[in-house]
Amino acid sequence: xxxxxxxxxxxxxxxRLTDNxxxxxxxxxxxxxxxxxxxxxxxxxxxxxxxxxxSELMSYEEMLRISRVLVGMGIDKIRITGGEPFVRRDLMxxxxxxxxxxxxxxxxxxxxxxxxxxxxxxxxxxxxxxFNLSLDTLDRNRFFSMxxxxxxxxxxxxxDALLSHDMDIxxxxxxxxxxxxxxxxxxVELARDLPVGVRFIEEMPFNGSDHQYKGLSxxxxxxxxxxxxxxxxxxxxxxxxxxxxxNYMIPGFKGNIGIIAAYxxxxxxxxxxxxxxxxxxxxxxLYDDGVLNVRxxxxxxxxxxxxxGALLDAINRxxxxxxxxxxxxxxxxAEHESMATIxx
Numbered sequence: 001x002x003x004x005x006x007x008x009x010x011x012x013x014x015x016r017l018t019d020n021x022x023x024x025x026x027x028x029x030x031x032x033x034x035x036x037x038x039x040x041x042x043x044x045x046x047x048x049x050x051x052x053x054x055s056e057l058m059s060y061e062e063m064l065r066i067s068r069v070l071v072g073m074g075i076d077k078i079r080i081t082g083g084e085p086f087v088r089r090d091l092m093x094x095x096x097x098x099x100x101x102x103x104x105x106x107x108x109x110x111x112x113x114x115x116x117x118x119x120x121x122x123x124x125x126x127x128x129x130x131f132n133l134s135l136d137t138l139d140r141n142r143f144f145s146m147x148x149x150x151x152x153x154x155x156x157x158x159x160d161a162l163l164s165h166d167m168d169i170x171x172x173x174x175x176x177x178x179x180x181x182x183x184x185x186x187x188v189e190l191a192r193d194l195p196v197g198v199r200f201i202e203e204m205p206f207n208g209s210d211h212q213y214k215g216l217s218x219x220x221x222x223x224x225x226x227x228x229x230x231x232x233x234x235x236x237x238x239x240x241x242x243x244x245x246x247n248y249m250i251p252g253f254k255g256n257i258g259i260i261a262a263y264x265x266x267x268x269x270x271x272x273x274x275x276x277x278x279x280x281x282x283x284x285x286l287y288d289d290g291v292l293n294v295r296x297x298x299x300x301x302x303x304x305x306x307x308x309g310a311l312l313d314a315i316n317r318x319x320x321x322x323x324x325x326x327x328x329x330x331x332x333x334a335e336h337e338s339m340a341t342i343x344x
Contacts (some may be wrong), residue, residue, distance in 0.1 A: 016074040017073050017074040017075065017312075017315060018315075019284070019315050019316065019318040020315075020316045020317065020318055021318065021320055023269075023270065023271060023272060024074075024272055025074065025075070025272055025273070025274055025315060026074055026075055026076050026077060026272055027075065027076075027077045027078075027079070027242070027272050027273040027274075028067070028070055028075045028077070028078045028079070028273065028274055028275070028276065029078075029079045029081055029273055029274070029275045029276070030063060030067065030078055030079070030080055030081065030275075030276050031081045031082055031083065031275070031276065031277050031278045032063065032080055032081070032082060032083075032085050032088050032091065032094070032278065033057065033082045033083040033084070033085065033087060033088040033278050034052050034057075034082070034083045034277075034278045034279075035082070035083045035084065035087050035088070036082060036083045036084040036087065036112070037084055037087055037112070037114050037115065037149070037151075038084070038112055038114065038147040038148070038149050038151065039147060039148040039149065040136075040146060040147050040148075041146055041147075041148070042146075042174060042176060042203060052278060052279055056278075056279050057278050057279060058276075058278065058279065058280045058295050060090070060093070060094040060097070062280065062295060062298050062299075063094065063098075064094070064097055064098060064101075065298060065304075066276065066280075066294050066298065066307070067098060067101060067104070068101055068304075069304050069307050069308055069311070070311065071101050071102070071103045071104045072103065072304075072308070073308055073311065073312070075104075076103065076104060076105040076106065077104075077105060077106040077107075077108065078098065078104060078106070078107050078108075079107075079108040079109070079110060079132075080095070080107065080108070080109045080110070081109075081110045082110075082278075083278070084111060084112050084114070084115070085109060085110070085111060086111060086114075086115040086116055086119065087115065092119060092122060092123075095107065095123070095126060095128065096126060099126045099127060099128065106130065107126075107127070107128045107130075108128070108130035108131065108132070109123070109128060109130070109131050109132070110131075110132040110134070110172075111131065111132070111133060111134070111158075112133075112134045112151075112155065113133050113134070113135070113154065113155035113157075113158035113159065114149075114151045114154045114155060114158075115154075116131075116158045116161075117154075117157055117158040117161040120158075120161050120162065120165050120167070121165070124165050124167070129165075129166075129167050129168055130167070130168040131162055131167050131168070131169055131170070132170045132171075132172050133155070133158065133159060133162065133169060133170070133171050133172065134172050134173075135155060135159070135171050135172070135173060135187070136173045136174055136176075136179075136180050136183065137152075137173075137180045137183040137187075138152075138156075138183060138186050138187065138190075139152075139182075139183065139186075140152045140153075142179075142180060142183065143155075146179060146180065159171075163194065163195075163196075169194075169195075169196045169197070170196070170197040170198075170199055170258070171187065171190060171196055171197070171198045171199065172199050172201055172260075173187050173198070173199070173200050173201065174201045174202075174203055174204075175200050175201065175202065175203060175218045175223055176203050176218070177217045177218055181218070181226075184200065184223070184226060184227065185227070185230050187200075188227060188230070188231070188250075188257060190255065191250070191253045191254065191255030191256060191257060192250075192252070192253050192254065192255075193254055194254060194255055195254045195255055196255040197245075197247075197255055197256050197257070197258055198255060198256075198257055198258070199245050199257075199258035199259070199260055200223050200227075200257075200258070200259050200260070201259075201260040201262050202216060202218065202219055202220060202223075202260065202261055202262045202263040202264060203216060203218070203262075203263065204262050204263050204286075216263045216264070219261070219263070219264055220246065220259045220260070220261040220264055223259050224246075224248075224259055227248075227257065231250045233250060233251045234248050234249070234250050234257070235248060235249055235250075235251075236248055237249050237256065241270075242270055242271075242272040242273075243258075243270075244260050244262075244271075245258030245259060245260045246258065246259050246260075246261070262286075268285075268320070268321035268322050269321070271285075274315065276294065277290065279293070279295060280293050280294045280295025280296065280298075281293050281294075281295075282294055282311070282314055284314060284315060284317075284318040284319070284325075285318065285319050285321075285322055285325035286322065286325075287319075287322040287323075287325040287326040287329070288319060288325040288326075288328065288329065289328075289329045291314045291317070292310055292311070292314040294307065294310075294311070297310060
């Protein structure tokens with residue numbers, strides 16, 4: 001996709017996006033809001049965080065513009081995240097417009113599932129059929145304790161609806177000592193009869209300052225060992241290209257199991273993604289401070305070519321891995337950030 005200026009634009013000239021370490025970039029995680037209808041203790045305080053004012057958020061028009069620019073530069077997959085995407089008004093109008101972007105091959109959604117089910121028929125018509133469903137426990141009391149909301153029935157209803165619409169489903173569970181270890185095997189059992197991927201994620205220090213992060217006690221090695229004790233037949237299977245999870249199958253199961261070393265960061269060498277926060281901050285790594293405010297560039301009336309140039313420059317200064325990105329931060333991550341503000 002290029003700009004109709006009568007000359008060859010920077011976007012048209014740009015090769016497939018690669019960073020300064022030779023990694024192809026074709027995946028954007030776009031956070032449409034910082035707001036959420038849950039209050040997961042590992043993400044934010046019970047009273048919530050200091051929500052962004054509407055003027056601080058990118059408008060849908062700005063999101064569509066930056067998406068078009070990035071798709072023109074080689075991005076072919078966009079994942080919609082938040083906060084919780086479905087708490088933002090008129091999201092379906094935005095997704096309808098986004099799905100019409102020339103060159104965009106796939107839109108995926110990450111959701112907590114509380115509000116999602118009624119939108120699934122329309123989403124399927126748009127060709128949006130890949131969902132990550134956040135679900136840390138199947139126990140209603142523990143769900144309430146962890147999220148501070150009694151919404152497990154709504155989430156399970158969304159899971160049933162996703163299955164009935166033949167969606168591609170990944171269930172994401174953050175593994176936390178003294179919180180949901182007893183849920184690991186129950187979540188694994190979902191994959192016995194359901195065609196889902198159940199993925200266990202190392203806890204990360206993005207907690208909105210409400211909960212003291214004391215370091216990682218359940219890393220990917222320990223999680224796998226725990227599962228293997230109950231399912232000794234578990235076997236490694238090939239990981240898809242650019243996969244963040246190490247993937248496994250258990251004989252007789254319809255679904256599969258994945259483990260994401262989010263804190264250990266063992267997948268950085270093949271990372272193909274960048275993030276844009278609700279306020280328009282480009283993050284070339286989950287662990288960086290943010291490297292470019294594209295919202296401000298758009299509001300300063302930069303052309304699409306100028307935006308493309310700034311994006312290329314930022315991506316060409318990308319940290320080699322999450323540890324390097326974190327080392328360059330001005331403040332430790334645990335002091336102030338919430339996953340709700342950076343899009344997961």
